[in-house]
Amino acid sequence: METLNQNDDYVKSEIERSMRHLADPKVQHAIKVQSYIRSYVTDFLREAGYTEIAPIIISPLTDPLNHPVYDPKIHAYGGDMWITQSMIFHKQIAVQELKKIFIMSPNVRLETEEKAGTGRHLYEFTQIDIEALEKSREEMMSLAEDMIIYTISRIKKEHSEELKYFHRTLPDYQKPFPVITFREAEEKYGKGFETKLSKDSTSPVWVIDIPLKEREFYDREYPDRPGILRDMDLIWPEGFEEASSGGEREYELSQILDRIHKKGQTEEQFKWFIELAREGIKLTTGFGIGIERFTRFVCGVAKIEDVTTFPKVPGRISL
Template identity: 45%
Template sequence: MESIGKLSTRVVEHLRDPLVKSAVRVKSSIMGEAGKFLRGKEFVELLPTIISPITDPLNHEVHNAKFRYYDQEYRLTQSMIFHKQLACKTFDRIFIVSPNVRLETSEKALSGRHLFEFSQIDLEIRNAKRDDVMTLVEDLITTLIVEVKSSCKEELELLSSNPSIPTTPFTKVKFMDAYEQYGKDFETVLSSSFKEPFWLIDFPIWEREFYDLLSQDGRTLKDMDLILPNGFGETLSGGEREWEYQRIISRMEFKGNDPEELAWYMEIAEAGELVPTAGCGIGVERLTRYICSLDNVARTRLFPKVPGRSWI
């Protein structure tokens, strides 16, 4: 056989890795059980939006990914936040297994937690509150771990992983309390010290995007992150959404967002056609990494794309 290049060799080695094979099987079970669970809760599954004139502006640096097709500029979907909100005009409860492309900066290559192509279990509920979503997610995560431990015994044994069934309700930690006690790296400190998943709640207004609902105190947001224990870190972000036009404009001014970049969404908001919703996005690869006790999310995909590195 003729020799192949270094990149091709790396791809073949990855595809042959028994840990990768087991992790991908576990991930398949996670997605299957999640869909079964959500359909049982009367959620309607939607197909993902891959490209759109608008996408999540995010609150951290990424490289822009956009192109023109005829007279329209499109972007790769960084998250389906706006589409989820709009979909709740039609359905009370929706979910999507949504691919996301976020061209992260290269310093995240060594985190073990970042891919620039990954999947989320996105869900959104009309007229829901943050606590409704948190309770649902606690039930979902617990169910997933129970079912995966039953259906993927051989894979978890090969991976030397025995994830514990978390106690509900999960502990809640306020952002500023943690920040004041542990400093800017508080999430890493807490994730390493906790033995069960916990919620990080009440982020300050400057920490998140304009679409997160501002509390009556005018300082904190009705949002949350789910933090995995034993150093595995954040796997979910979500919360209640802004839906009134003037409040959205005010939040965009505070964050420095340009309404013109979200033109048709803003027109819908101005017409009073948005509805109050709450929801979240669960990082499939990060949750799989935790359940499989892996050192890197790259091992949860056959064709992983790590920031700043070549792959297929």
């Protein structure tokens, strides 16, 4: 792990590395592609009746996540706040009145150092976050498919020169995308199946019905299948792995409290959300797609740091 020493040599080397990165033609072309993706997904969502809201950067409430990260906590004004790891709770709150929303949401997830070599992890990234009121998982899966097909189609039609630069040929994907349950994927490919499933696929593929232990407390269980969630993950083909994660959300107070306790968490951690649920909320469903991962897939590049301006790779303090 590289550490930030307060000396001129470290600062100089990081500045030089950043400038070499920005001067790389591959990075410049990928940044253009990312710009098109940002534009096209927002065009699609606005046309579909979704309202863009501003991102939340800091709050007393953020996603607890289901894997180890360093804690991005700040103490101020006599209390604790967190830099946004995802806007999951804010989405669920805002959509109660706004019905259908999306956010270009900056996320900070201070991943542990072993994630540095995966080629697909950054500790600062942008997520296109989408949520709708009283929509089912299947309806939101269909929306995601339409959005991805629309975006890739426009890039192929309007910016084929960028794909030629990367020697990248993308098929015309058709909906519905293939679907496999978590249990079926594990039986076929074994535990940690995502990489093998991705390499084996020629189209984006959905993984559904994810066990409770694999997820955070806020995603909704089947009423008649305890321990199984009405979730969906989208996996990119060709070994590019996770594209999206989402699902239906718990909205009944008793279920929310039960799930918090099952995950070994405390009601104090989520008192803001519990109070909202006590007042009464309705079912919402949504998902998030990492913009940098979307760009990496479209460009077909190995390292996610090559698709963004100032990449934050786990384990290194960068500009």
